[in-house]
Amino acid sequence: MIVFKTFLKVVNKSKIPIILYTVILVFFSGFNTVTNDNSTSFVATKPDILIINQDEEEGITKNLIGYIGKNSNIKTIENEKEKIEDALFYRDVNYIIYIPKNFRKDFLNFKNPTIEIKSTGDYQASLAELLLERYLKVANSYHTIIEDEDALLEKIDDTLEVETKVEITSKLDTSALDKATMYYNFTNYCILAGSIYVICLVLSTFKEEKIRKRTIVSSMSHKKHNRYLLYSNGLFALVLWLFYVVLSFLVVGDIMFSMHGLFYILNSFLFMVCALTIAFLIGNFLIDKNAINGLVNVIALGSSFLCGAFVPPEYLPDTVLKIAHVLPSYWFINTNQTIKEIEVFNVDSIRPIIINFSILLLFSIIFILITNWISYRKRKIG
């Protein structure tokens, strides 16, 4: 009990960083709350467009704005140069359309006025450009045969209303699964950082020479002491994991009550075990208490960046992902990504997941073996 009490005291000291990791986790996964909630009918992706209209909003100008507005999210931003430029840089808008003064008059007089645009160059912007180009082409083409503005607008509307039928096959709630995957990918950082930080702190506290000498001369047997220490650390990791699982039900929602949810939880449990063994390994060869902070940051941040906990793995360069294969985090995150894609759970579809689980377990065993070997060689005190 005395070991456990001391353990709790040390854990209590490190509550601030753990709260911090958790806040960042909730913040990041809560960030993506604006998603479509059904996927059984097709919903077109809409780019964010800003229209700066220097013409009067009438006739063809109004019609153009209406068409763009129907097919995109129109953003309103104060008409100040700096604010507009910032909005483009930070991708608040993907595309800015400057409708020039006298656009309507010039258009009707066959002057083919130039429309200036600013674009972020990403796929949303490409989609926006597609919309604008299409409108202008259709308008120009009709204008060659129709002079009257009202008739022209009617024809344009008629043509642009033509839409293709779309059938959507997947019945998966992709947005909820995306969110769950993002959440669990991010726990990679929290679980790693949390468990390494606390367990290293505890182990190094118990390893301080004075304390260690006192422990050795105490009536408690060495084995018992070590066992308690192991239990306490295991309990801590379990509590940390449970906490993140409970939190996932709150943040992610209903999807956690499905088979998908079960696999996410199972996967994170295995990763927690692996993180525990990593923490033991580091705690065993770490001598300087001051180094813990640096080490935690390098290991947790490093494997999170390399394996795709922060940036989705599909955005990472291939070479980085190849290197990441040697890290347990890669297999954890890879499993999360696989779970997201599964439509029906059967032996075939969960085979890759089982393989990843085994790899995680293998990592854990390797870490335990190395830890034993190191601690065996370091038994003696000065």
Added chain:
Amino acid sequence: MFFHNFKYTFKVLFKNKMLIFWTFAFPIILGTFFNMAFSDIENSEKLDIIPIAIVSNESFESNSVLKETFRYLSDEDSEAQLFSTKYTNEEEAKSLLEEGDISGYLIIVDTPKVVVSTNGINETIFKSVVDEVNQNSQLIGAIAKENIEKELKNNPSINPEAIYKNAIELVQKEKANIKNISSSNLSYTMIEFYTLIAMACLYGGILGTVAINQSLANMSSTGKRVSVSPTKKRNIIFSSVLAGYLTQLIGLVLLFLYTIFVLKVDYGTHFPEIVVLSLLGSLAGLSLGIVVACLIKSNEDLKVGIMISVTMLGCFLSGMMGITMKYIVDKNIPIVNKINPVNMITDGFYSLYYYDTFDRFYGNIIGLFLFSALCISISIWSIRRQKYDSI
């Protein structure tokens, strides 16, 4: 005495492994991670070739407009290539879609229909192109009809096929008159590296904290000995701080060299302005470190902890953990980032990179200067004429 203290503070700082890790090594390590994680992200956001399939049944073969359009848009030698298209039967198209090999397929039964597995940008673009083809057929039809009617009034013997062909040409030739005037410096991941430099500037403040602690009588035994020595306090403090500043600048130069030559970060072309910004940014970090050292009466660990947390909070607000954060704060609560030294440095680099004018840059420079001046004044005011009867 000035030089003596300067030299020894310099040595003490350089031999402190934890300090050197946080101020020299950590920013470089973090920069490497950023580079690995973000180097591809902007490219992945550009439009890729979209894999699709088309069910080549009779209706498709007879629809020349659709056929031509997809042949043109799938041409590997053309710059306009948008799709890589497989022509196949319905069964295979279905299985390709299930396997995730294609984004969707097109099948014509009476009217064209697009089949996709999920919502998404590729799917939207695919649908959009099919839309456009249909709209164009309608457009061509309408124009041809109008022209035929017009011609018929003058000349009863006309060639409808030629008119139809003309209409197709007209529609195809039509170009939207759009001019792209966006700046070429639009790479938002640069912000990550700017916050990194800003973080290094502020972490340099820890050096200031440690250096000042060396000469405060209530902090360390070295401080006690220094305080009873017959030397002007001004000299002691100033030389310690200068040693801290110099150490910090060495770290910053290393970071700059690493980010420029290894990570290929683009700082823009205004070299003198970058130097001024870095010097002032480091000064702001240093003054923050000094004010923390002077005002907080506690052990060194707590002071360093405060410096690290304040810096991390500042980094968070200026976009290190998510670039959007900087924009949200700038847009909604600008005052927070106006007084956040990390953001002043980040924003300074950003304005040099993105803006043609210097107004915003000078705003940041003035902000950093005022911040440093304020911190230093508070520090001087708090430690001048300090005396201890017993300690």
